Amino acid sequence: MSAWDGAKIAVLLFVAAVAQxxxxxxxxVYGAAPDLLLVTLVGISLLRGSVAGAAGGFFAGLIVDTAxxxxxxxxxxxxxxxxxxxxxxxxxxxxxxxxxxxxxxxxVTVIYEVGLLVVHFVLGExxxxxxxxxxxxxxxxxxxxxxxxxxxxxxxxxRPQAPAELSAEVQLLG
Amino acid sequence: MLASLTLxxxxxxxxxxxxxxxxxxAGSSVLRPFQIAxxxxxxxxxxxxxxxxxxxxxxxxxxxxxxxxxxxxxQALLNEEAARQExxxxxxxxxxxxxxxxxxxxxxxxxxxxxxxSPFARSIVxxxxxxxGIEKDSPVVSGDDLVGIVTDVFPDTAVVRLLSDxxxxxxxxxxxxxxxxxxxxxxxGPLILDQVAKQFxxxxxxxxxxxxxxxxxxxxxxxxxxPIGKVTxxxxxxxxxxxxxxxxxxxxxxxxxxxSVLVATRKHHK
Numbered sequence: 001m002s003a004w005d006g007a008k009i010a011v012l013l014f015v016a017a018v019a020q021x022x023x024x025x026x027x028x029v030y031g032a033a034p035d036l037l038l039v040t041l042v043g044i045s046l047l048r049g050s051v052a053g054a055a056g057g058f059f060a061g062l063i064v065d066t067a068x069x070x071x072x073x074x075x076x077x078x079x080x081x082x083x084x085x086x087x088x089x090x091x092x093x094x095x096x097x098x099x100x101x102x103x104x105x106x107x108v109t110v111i112y113e114v115g116l117l118v119v120h121f122v123l124g125e126x127x128x129x130x131x132x133x134x135x136x137x138x139x140x141x142x143x144x145x146x147x148x149x150x151x152x153x154x155x156x157x158x159r160p161q162a163p164a165e166l167s168a169e170v171q172l173l174g
Numbered sequence: 175m176l177a178s179l180t181l182x183x184x185x186x187x188x189x190x191x192x193x194x195x196x197x198x199x200a201g202s203s204v205l206r207p208f209q210i211a212x213x214x215x216x217x218x219x220x221x222x223x224x225x226x227x228x229x230x231x232x233x234x235x236x237x238x239x240x241x242x243x244x245x246x247x248x249q250a251l252l253n254e255e256a257a258r259q260e261x262x263x264x265x266x267x268x269x270x271x272x273x274x275x276x277x278x279x280x281x282x283x284x285x286x287x288x289x290x291x292s293p294f295a296r297s298i299v300x301x302x303x304x305x306x307g308i309e310k311d312s313p314v315v316s317g318d319d320l321v322g323i324v325t326d327v328f329p330d331t332a333v334v335r336l337l338s339d340x341x342x343x344x345x346x347x348x349x350x351x352x353x354x355x356x357x358x359x360x361x362x363g364p365l366i367l368d369q370v371a372k373q374f375x376x377x378x379x380x381x382x383x384x385x386x387x388x389x390x391x392x393x394x395x396x397x398x399x400x401p402i403g404k405v406t407x408x409x410x411x412x413x414x415x416x417x418x419x420x421x422x423x424x425x426x427x428x429x430x431x432x433x434s435v436l437v438a439t440r441k442h443h444k
Contacts, residue, residue: 018205021288022212028428058178066201067209068290069299069326069333072194073181080178120294123186126340127294 001052008157009044013056016040017063031135034142038112041079042086042104043154050087057083078115082108101151102144109140199328209287281434282306296339298430303328307437313396316433319424320400324435338427345385345394346402348376354385357402365403367419376408376419
Protein backbone atom coordinates (compact mmCIF):
# COMPACT_ATOMS: atom_id res chain seq x y z
CA MET A 1 0.00 0.00 0.00
CA SER A 2 1.45 3.36 -1.05
CA ALA A 3 1.65 6.54 1.03
CA TRP A 4 -0.87 8.12 -1.34
CA ASP A 5 -3.28 5.28 -0.60
CA GLY A 6 -2.69 5.78 3.13
CA ALA A 7 -3.51 9.48 2.83
CA LYS A 8 -6.69 8.73 0.90
CA ILE A 9 -7.77 6.18 3.51
CA ALA A 10 -7.08 8.67 6.32
CA VAL A 11 -9.18 11.36 4.59
CA LEU A 12 -12.02 8.91 3.89
CA LEU A 13 -12.13 7.70 7.48
CA PHE A 14 -11.82 11.22 8.91
CA VAL A 15 -14.75 12.49 6.83
CA ALA A 16 -16.81 9.38 7.63
CA ALA A 17 -16.09 9.68 11.37
CA VAL A 18 -16.97 13.39 11.52
CA ALA A 19 -20.15 12.81 9.49
CA GLN A 20 -21.07 9.88 11.73
CA UNK A 21 -20.79 11.75 15.04
CA UNK A 22 -22.26 15.02 13.70
CA UNK A 23 -25.03 13.86 11.38
CA UNK A 24 -25.75 10.15 11.13
CA UNK A 25 -25.82 9.39 14.85
CA UNK A 26 -28.84 11.70 15.20
CA UNK A 27 -30.94 9.57 12.86
CA UNK A 28 -33.19 7.19 14.75
CA VAL A 29 -34.98 4.38 12.90
CA TYR A 30 -36.44 1.89 15.39
CA GLY A 31 -33.58 2.61 17.78
CA ALA A 32 -30.85 2.25 15.15
CA ALA A 33 -28.82 4.64 13.02
CA PRO A 34 -26.88 3.94 9.83
CA ASP A 35 -23.18 3.54 10.63
CA LEU A 36 -21.38 5.33 7.79
CA LEU A 37 -18.02 4.87 9.48
CA LEU A 38 -18.37 1.11 9.81
CA VAL A 39 -19.48 0.80 6.19
CA THR A 40 -16.52 2.90 5.01
CA LEU A 41 -14.14 0.82 7.10
CA VAL A 42 -15.56 -2.38 5.63
CA GLY A 43 -14.98 -1.03 2.12
CA ILE A 44 -11.39 -0.06 2.91
CA SER A 45 -10.66 -3.38 4.61
CA LEU A 46 -12.05 -5.38 1.70
CA LEU A 47 -10.03 -3.41 -0.84
CA ARG A 48 -6.76 -2.97 1.07
CA GLY A 49 -6.58 -5.95 3.43
CA SER A 50 -6.29 -6.69 7.13
CA VAL A 51 -3.38 -4.42 8.08
CA ALA A 52 -4.99 -1.36 6.50
CA GLY A 53 -8.32 -2.41 8.04
CA ALA A 54 -6.91 -2.72 11.55
CA ALA A 55 -4.88 0.52 11.34
CA GLY A 56 -7.87 2.34 9.83
CA GLY A 57 -10.17 0.98 12.53
CA PHE A 58 -7.83 2.24 15.25
CA PHE A 59 -7.54 5.69 13.66
CA ALA A 60 -11.29 6.01 13.07
CA GLY A 61 -12.11 4.85 16.60
CA LEU A 62 -9.72 7.42 18.02
CA ILE A 63 -11.50 10.21 16.11
CA VAL A 64 -14.92 9.03 17.31
CA ASP A 65 -13.79 8.74 20.94
CA THR A 66 -12.18 12.19 20.78
CA ALA A 67 -15.14 13.85 19.08
CA UNK A 68 -17.73 12.35 21.44
CA UNK A 69 -15.40 12.75 24.45
CA UNK A 70 -16.03 9.11 25.30
CA UNK A 71 -13.62 6.62 26.87
CA UNK A 72 -10.51 6.79 24.66
CA UNK A 73 -9.65 3.44 23.10
CA UNK A 74 -13.06 1.81 23.46
CA UNK A 75 -14.33 2.35 19.92
CA UNK A 76 -10.76 1.92 18.60
CA UNK A 77 -10.54 -1.55 20.13
CA UNK A 78 -13.73 -2.82 18.52
CA UNK A 79 -13.12 -1.12 15.14
CA UNK A 80 -9.54 -2.45 15.01
CA UNK A 81 -10.84 -6.00 15.39
CA UNK A 82 -13.64 -5.40 12.88
CA UNK A 83 -11.24 -3.90 10.32
CA UNK A 84 -8.77 -6.75 10.71
CA UNK A 85 -11.42 -9.46 10.45
CA UNK A 86 -13.03 -7.97 7.31
CA UNK A 87 -9.57 -7.41 5.84
CA UNK A 88 -8.76 -11.11 6.26
CA UNK A 89 -12.08 -12.03 4.65
CA UNK A 90 -11.26 -9.73 1.72
CA UNK A 91 -7.76 -11.21 1.35
CA UNK A 92 -9.08 -14.75 1.31
CA UNK A 93 -12.56 -15.90 0.38
CA UNK A 94 -14.33 -12.57 -0.17
CA UNK A 95 -12.08 -11.32 -2.94
CA UNK A 96 -13.87 -10.32 -6.19
CA UNK A 97 -17.27 -11.44 -4.96
CA UNK A 98 -20.09 -8.98 -5.58
CA UNK A 99 -21.95 -9.92 -2.41
CA UNK A 100 -18.83 -9.57 -0.20
CA UNK A 101 -19.46 -5.95 0.98
CA UNK A 102 -23.11 -6.64 1.81
CA UNK A 103 -22.39 -9.91 3.58
CA UNK A 104 -19.45 -8.35 5.43
CA UNK A 105 -21.44 -5.36 6.66
CA UNK A 106 -24.34 -7.53 7.80
CA UNK A 107 -22.04 -9.80 9.80
CA VAL A 108 -19.75 -7.08 11.09
CA THR A 109 -22.69 -4.93 12.25
CA VAL A 110 -23.82 -7.79 14.49
CA ILE A 111 -20.26 -8.49 15.71
CA TYR A 112 -19.59 -4.78 16.27
CA GLU A 113 -22.74 -4.21 18.35
CA VAL A 114 -22.29 -7.41 20.37
CA GLY A 115 -18.55 -6.63 20.74
CA LEU A 116 -19.35 -3.18 22.15
CA LEU A 117 -21.87 -4.78 24.51
CA VAL A 118 -19.24 -7.25 25.76
CA VAL A 119 -16.56 -4.56 26.19
CA HIS A 120 -18.98 -2.33 28.13
CA PHE A 121 -19.99 -5.28 30.28
CA VAL A 122 -16.39 -6.27 30.99
CA LEU A 123 -15.54 -2.69 31.94
CA GLY A 124 -18.43 -2.63 34.39
CA GLU A 125 -20.30 0.04 32.45
CA UNK A 126 -23.96 0.12 31.54
CA UNK A 127 -24.51 -2.76 29.06
CA UNK A 128 -28.24 -2.99 28.22
CA UNK A 129 -28.52 -6.15 26.12
CA UNK A 130 -32.26 -5.67 25.40
CA UNK A 131 -31.98 -2.42 23.42
CA UNK A 132 -28.85 -3.68 21.65
CA UNK A 133 -30.56 -6.82 20.36
CA UNK A 134 -33.81 -4.94 19.64
CA UNK A 135 -31.98 -2.50 17.35
CA UNK A 136 -29.77 -5.12 15.65
CA UNK A 137 -32.07 -5.93 12.72
CA UNK A 138 -32.84 -2.28 11.84
CA UNK A 139 -29.11 -1.50 12.15
CA UNK A 140 -28.19 -4.34 9.77
CA UNK A 141 -30.84 -3.26 7.23
CA UNK A 142 -29.79 0.41 7.37
CA UNK A 143 -26.11 -0.44 6.99
CA UNK A 144 -26.78 -2.78 4.07
CA UNK A 145 -28.77 0.01 2.35
CA UNK A 146 -25.90 2.47 2.85
CA UNK A 147 -23.30 -0.04 1.68
CA UNK A 148 -24.08 0.23 -2.06
CA UNK A 149 -23.23 3.91 -2.62
CA UNK A 150 -20.52 4.07 0.04
CA UNK A 151 -18.67 1.01 -1.26
CA UNK A 152 -18.89 2.38 -4.81
CA UNK A 153 -17.32 5.65 -3.61
CA UNK A 154 -14.57 3.89 -1.65
CA UNK A 155 -13.85 1.61 -4.61
CA UNK A 156 -13.63 4.65 -6.87
CA UNK A 157 -11.08 6.29 -4.57
CA UNK A 158 -9.14 3.10 -3.86
CA ARG A 159 -8.84 1.10 -7.03
CA PRO A 160 -8.69 -2.65 -6.37
CA GLN A 161 -5.08 -3.84 -6.16
CA ALA A 162 -3.48 -6.24 -8.61
CA PRO A 163 -3.47 -9.85 -7.34
CA ALA A 164 0.32 -9.70 -6.83
CA GLU A 165 -0.05 -6.78 -4.37
CA LEU A 166 -2.52 -8.60 -2.18
CA SER A 167 -1.68 -11.14 0.49
CA ALA A 168 -1.65 -14.73 -0.64
CA GLU A 169 -4.89 -16.62 -0.28
CA VAL A 170 -5.18 -19.11 2.55
CA GLN A 171 -4.38 -22.60 1.32
CA LEU A 172 -5.54 -25.66 3.16
CA LEU A 173 -2.75 -28.15 3.72
CA GLY A 174 -3.15 -31.86 3.58
CA MET B 175 -4.96 -3.72 19.92
CA LEU B 176 -2.32 -2.97 22.54
CA ALA B 177 -2.56 0.75 21.88
CA SER B 178 -6.34 0.61 22.25
CA LEU B 179 -6.12 -1.34 25.49
CA THR B 180 -3.50 1.07 26.88
CA LEU B 181 -5.64 4.11 26.05
CA UNK B 182 -8.66 2.39 27.53
CA UNK B 183 -6.84 1.60 30.76
CA UNK B 184 -5.53 5.15 31.17
CA UNK B 185 -8.87 6.76 30.37
CA UNK B 186 -10.67 4.50 32.85
CA UNK B 187 -8.15 5.21 35.60
CA UNK B 188 -8.69 8.98 35.31
CA UNK B 189 -11.98 9.58 33.45
CA UNK B 190 -12.37 13.30 34.26
CA UNK B 191 -8.83 14.53 34.82
CA UNK B 192 -5.21 13.88 33.89
CA UNK B 193 -2.99 14.39 30.86
CA UNK B 194 -4.98 12.12 28.54
CA UNK B 195 -8.19 13.96 29.48
CA UNK B 196 -6.51 17.27 28.55
CA UNK B 197 -5.20 15.85 25.27
CA UNK B 198 -8.67 14.55 24.47
CA UNK B 199 -10.11 18.01 25.20
CA ALA B 200 -7.56 19.63 22.89
CA GLY B 201 -8.31 17.03 20.19
CA SER B 202 -12.00 17.74 20.56
CA SER B 203 -11.34 21.47 20.07
CA VAL B 204 -9.41 20.68 16.87
CA LEU B 205 -12.27 18.55 15.56
CA ARG B 206 -14.92 21.10 16.49
CA PRO B 207 -14.76 23.24 13.29
CA PHE B 208 -15.13 20.11 11.16
CA GLN B 209 -18.13 18.97 13.20
CA ILE B 210 -19.78 22.39 12.94
CA ALA B 211 -19.12 22.40 9.19
CA UNK B 212 -20.69 18.93 8.85
CA UNK B 213 -23.74 20.06 10.85
CA UNK B 214 -24.12 23.12 8.60
CA UNK B 215 -23.92 20.99 5.47
CA UNK B 216 -26.62 18.68 6.85
CA UNK B 217 -28.83 21.53 8.07
CA UNK B 218 -30.76 22.18 4.80
CA UNK B 219 -31.57 18.47 4.50
CA UNK B 220 -32.65 18.35 8.13
CA UNK B 221 -34.81 21.45 7.64
CA UNK B 222 -36.40 19.99 4.52
CA UNK B 223 -37.22 16.76 6.36
CA UNK B 224 -38.66 18.67 9.32
CA UNK B 225 -40.74 20.82 6.94
CA UNK B 226 -42.36 17.89 5.15
CA UNK B 227 -42.72 15.94 8.38
CA UNK B 228 -44.45 18.97 9.91
CA UNK B 229 -46.78 19.28 6.91
CA UNK B 230 -47.78 15.63 7.15
CA UNK B 231 -48.66 15.94 10.81
CA UNK B 232 -50.07 19.49 10.73
CA UNK B 233 -53.78 18.69 10.55
CA UNK B 234 -53.93 16.21 13.43
CA UNK B 235 -51.53 18.32 15.47
CA UNK B 236 -53.67 21.41 14.95
CA UNK B 237 -56.78 19.64 16.26
CA UNK B 238 -54.86 18.34 19.26
CA UNK B 239 -53.37 21.76 20.03
CA UNK B 240 -56.79 23.47 19.83
CA UNK B 241 -58.10 21.07 22.45
CA UNK B 242 -55.05 21.66 24.61
CA UNK B 243 -55.35 25.44 24.36
CA UNK B 244 -58.92 25.26 25.64
CA UNK B 245 -57.84 23.16 28.61
CA UNK B 246 -54.81 25.35 29.33
CA UNK B 247 -56.83 28.54 29.16
CA UNK B 248 -59.07 27.50 32.03
CA GLN B 249 -56.09 26.10 33.93
CA ALA B 250 -54.21 29.40 33.47
CA LEU B 251 -56.98 31.33 35.17
CA LEU B 252 -56.86 29.02 38.19
CA ASN B 253 -53.04 29.21 38.27
CA GLU B 254 -53.13 33.00 38.13
CA GLU B 255 -55.36 33.14 41.16
CA ALA B 256 -53.17 30.62 43.04
CA ALA B 257 -49.98 32.49 42.12
CA ARG B 258 -51.48 35.73 43.44
CA GLN B 259 -52.10 34.12 46.82
CA GLU B 260 -48.82 32.19 47.05
CA UNK B 261 -46.34 34.92 48.20
CA UNK B 262 -48.60 36.04 51.05
CA UNK B 263 -49.23 32.47 52.21
CA UNK B 264 -45.55 31.50 51.96
CA UNK B 265 -44.59 34.52 54.03
CA UNK B 266 -47.21 33.76 56.65
CA UNK B 267 -46.12 30.12 56.95
CA UNK B 268 -42.36 30.91 56.80
CA UNK B 269 -42.21 28.39 53.98
CA UNK B 270 -38.66 27.53 52.92
CA UNK B 271 -38.09 26.39 49.37
CA UNK B 272 -35.10 24.95 47.51
CA UNK B 273 -33.72 26.09 44.17
CA UNK B 274 -36.56 26.47 41.69
CA UNK B 275 -36.29 26.63 37.94
CA UNK B 276 -35.71 29.17 36.41
CA UNK B 277 -35.02 31.43 39.42
CA UNK B 278 -31.40 31.52 40.58
CA UNK B 279 -30.01 30.23 37.29
CA UNK B 280 -28.65 31.78 34.14
CA UNK B 281 -28.76 29.90 30.88
CA UNK B 282 -25.64 29.30 28.78
CA UNK B 283 -26.86 28.38 25.32
CA UNK B 284 -24.59 26.18 23.22
CA UNK B 285 -24.65 24.33 19.93
CA UNK B 286 -24.66 20.52 19.79
CA UNK B 287 -21.66 19.37 17.76
CA UNK B 288 -21.79 15.63 18.15
CA UNK B 289 -23.90 12.95 19.65
CA UNK B 290 -23.53 9.39 20.77
CA UNK B 291 -26.80 7.55 20.36
CA SER B 292 -25.73 3.96 20.91
CA PRO B 293 -27.73 1.82 23.35
CA PHE B 294 -24.77 2.15 25.76
CA ALA B 295 -24.53 5.90 26.00
CA ARG B 296 -26.89 8.63 24.96
CA SER B 297 -24.88 11.81 25.19
CA ILE B 298 -24.11 14.98 23.26
CA VAL B 299 -21.12 17.29 23.11
CA UNK B 300 -21.81 21.03 23.25
CA UNK B 301 -19.72 24.07 22.34
CA UNK B 302 -19.43 25.60 25.81
CA UNK B 303 -17.41 24.49 28.80
CA UNK B 304 -15.78 25.70 31.99
CA UNK B 305 -14.81 29.00 30.31
CA UNK B 306 -18.52 29.87 30.32
CA GLY B 307 -19.07 28.89 33.94
CA ILE B 308 -20.39 25.42 33.23
CA GLU B 309 -19.66 22.86 35.94
CA LYS B 310 -20.07 19.11 36.23
CA ASP B 311 -23.68 18.20 37.20
CA SER B 312 -25.17 21.38 35.72
CA PRO B 313 -28.73 20.66 34.48
CA VAL B 314 -29.36 21.07 30.75
CA VAL B 315 -32.62 22.13 29.09
CA SER B 316 -33.95 22.63 25.59
CA GLY B 317 -36.33 25.58 25.72
CA ASP B 318 -37.86 24.94 29.16
CA ASP B 319 -37.72 21.15 28.96
CA LEU B 320 -35.18 18.93 30.69
CA VAL B 321 -32.61 17.29 28.44
CA GLY B 322 -29.98 15.87 30.81
CA ILE B 323 -27.01 16.75 32.92
CA VAL B 324 -23.38 17.76 32.34
CA THR B 325 -21.06 14.83 33.10
CA ASP B 326 -17.68 16.06 31.90
CA VAL B 327 -16.34 19.57 31.36
CA PHE B 328 -13.50 20.84 29.17
CA PRO B 329 -12.57 24.52 28.70
CA ASP B 330 -14.60 24.96 25.49
CA THR B 331 -16.75 21.85 25.39
CA ALA B 332 -18.84 19.75 27.72
CA VAL B 333 -20.47 16.33 27.62
CA VAL B 334 -24.17 16.14 28.41
CA ARG B 335 -25.69 12.81 29.42
CA LEU B 336 -29.24 12.72 28.04
CA LEU B 337 -32.36 11.68 29.93
CA SER B 338 -32.54 8.62 27.69
CA ASP B 339 -29.15 7.32 28.87
CA UNK B 340 -29.44 4.16 30.94
CA UNK B 341 -27.44 5.71 33.79
CA UNK B 342 -29.72 8.73 34.25
CA UNK B 343 -32.13 8.96 37.17
CA UNK B 344 -34.20 12.06 37.99
CA UNK B 345 -36.42 12.54 41.03
CA UNK B 346 -39.76 13.72 39.64
CA UNK B 347 -43.30 14.57 40.60
CA UNK B 348 -46.65 14.38 38.84
CA UNK B 349 -48.11 17.89 38.85
CA UNK B 350 -51.72 16.67 38.80
CA UNK B 351 -51.57 13.99 41.53
CA UNK B 352 -48.40 14.93 43.41
CA UNK B 353 -47.18 11.34 42.94
CA UNK B 354 -43.42 11.13 43.33
CA UNK B 355 -41.11 8.80 41.52
CA UNK B 356 -37.84 8.42 39.68
CA UNK B 357 -37.59 8.98 35.95
CA UNK B 358 -35.36 6.52 34.13
CA UNK B 359 -35.10 5.41 30.50
CA UNK B 360 -37.24 2.50 29.38
CA UNK B 361 -36.07 -0.29 27.12
CA UNK B 362 -37.69 1.34 24.06
CA GLY B 363 -38.18 5.03 23.30
CA PRO B 364 -40.28 6.36 26.20
CA LEU B 365 -39.13 7.15 29.72
CA ILE B 366 -40.37 5.34 32.80
CA LEU B 367 -41.60 6.98 35.99
CA ASP B 368 -40.57 4.35 38.49
CA GLN B 369 -41.21 3.83 42.21
CA VAL B 370 -44.69 5.40 42.12
CA ALA B 371 -46.91 4.01 44.87
CA LYS B 372 -50.05 2.27 43.62
CA GLN B 373 -52.49 4.47 45.52
CA PHE B 374 -51.73 7.47 43.31
CA UNK B 375 -54.22 7.81 40.42
CA UNK B 376 -51.69 8.73 37.73
CA UNK B 377 -53.35 9.15 34.32
CA UNK B 378 -52.25 9.54 30.73
CA UNK B 379 -51.76 13.23 30.00
CA UNK B 380 -50.39 14.13 33.45
CA UNK B 381 -47.36 16.40 33.43
CA UNK B 382 -44.13 15.32 35.10
CA UNK B 383 -41.58 17.85 36.37
CA UNK B 384 -38.37 17.59 38.38
CA UNK B 385 -38.96 17.24 42.10
CA UNK B 386 -35.85 18.95 43.46
CA UNK B 387 -35.03 18.63 47.13
CA UNK B 388 -33.86 20.80 49.97
CA UNK B 389 -32.25 17.90 51.82
CA UNK B 390 -28.75 18.96 52.86
CA UNK B 391 -27.39 15.42 52.59
CA UNK B 392 -29.10 14.32 49.39
CA UNK B 393 -29.66 17.50 47.42
CA UNK B 394 -31.09 16.89 43.98
CA UNK B 395 -28.88 17.80 41.04
CA UNK B 396 -31.90 19.31 39.35
CA UNK B 397 -33.84 22.35 40.59
CA UNK B 398 -37.52 21.81 41.14
CA UNK B 399 -40.08 22.46 38.41
CA UNK B 400 -38.26 21.67 35.14
CA PRO B 401 -40.78 20.03 32.77
CA ILE B 402 -39.72 16.47 31.86
CA GLY B 403 -42.57 14.90 29.94
CA LYS B 404 -46.18 13.83 29.68
CA VAL B 405 -47.59 10.49 30.88
CA THR B 406 -48.64 8.30 27.96
CA UNK B 407 -49.51 5.13 29.85
CA UNK B 408 -50.20 4.29 33.49
CA UNK B 409 -51.27 0.90 34.73
CA UNK B 410 -51.29 -1.06 37.98
CA UNK B 411 -50.74 -4.81 38.03
CA UNK B 412 -51.24 -7.30 40.84
CA UNK B 413 -47.68 -8.59 40.60
CA UNK B 414 -45.83 -5.28 40.62
CA UNK B 415 -45.30 -3.24 43.79
CA UNK B 416 -45.41 0.05 41.90
CA UNK B 417 -47.41 1.65 39.12
CA UNK B 418 -46.17 1.16 35.58
CA UNK B 419 -45.93 4.68 34.19
CA UNK B 420 -44.51 5.59 30.79
CA UNK B 421 -43.91 9.14 29.68
CA UNK B 422 -42.93 10.89 26.50
CA UNK B 423 -40.22 13.51 27.07
CA UNK B 424 -41.16 17.06 26.05
CA UNK B 425 -37.69 17.64 24.55
CA UNK B 426 -36.94 15.87 21.29
CA UNK B 427 -33.83 14.08 22.54
CA UNK B 428 -32.91 12.54 19.20
CA UNK B 429 -32.54 15.76 17.21
CA UNK B 430 -31.15 18.42 19.50
CA UNK B 431 -29.35 21.25 17.75
CA UNK B 432 -28.87 23.69 20.64
CA UNK B 433 -29.36 23.41 24.39
CA SER B 434 -29.10 25.66 27.45
CA VAL B 435 -27.00 24.77 30.45
CA LEU B 436 -28.37 26.12 33.73
CA VAL B 437 -25.57 27.74 35.71
CA ALA B 438 -26.44 28.67 39.29
CA THR B 439 -26.13 32.43 39.80
CA ARG B 440 -25.79 31.96 43.57
CA LYS B 441 -24.43 28.87 45.29
CA HIS B 442 -27.07 26.71 46.88
CA HIS B 443 -26.17 24.84 50.03
CA LYS B 444 -24.44 21.57 49.17
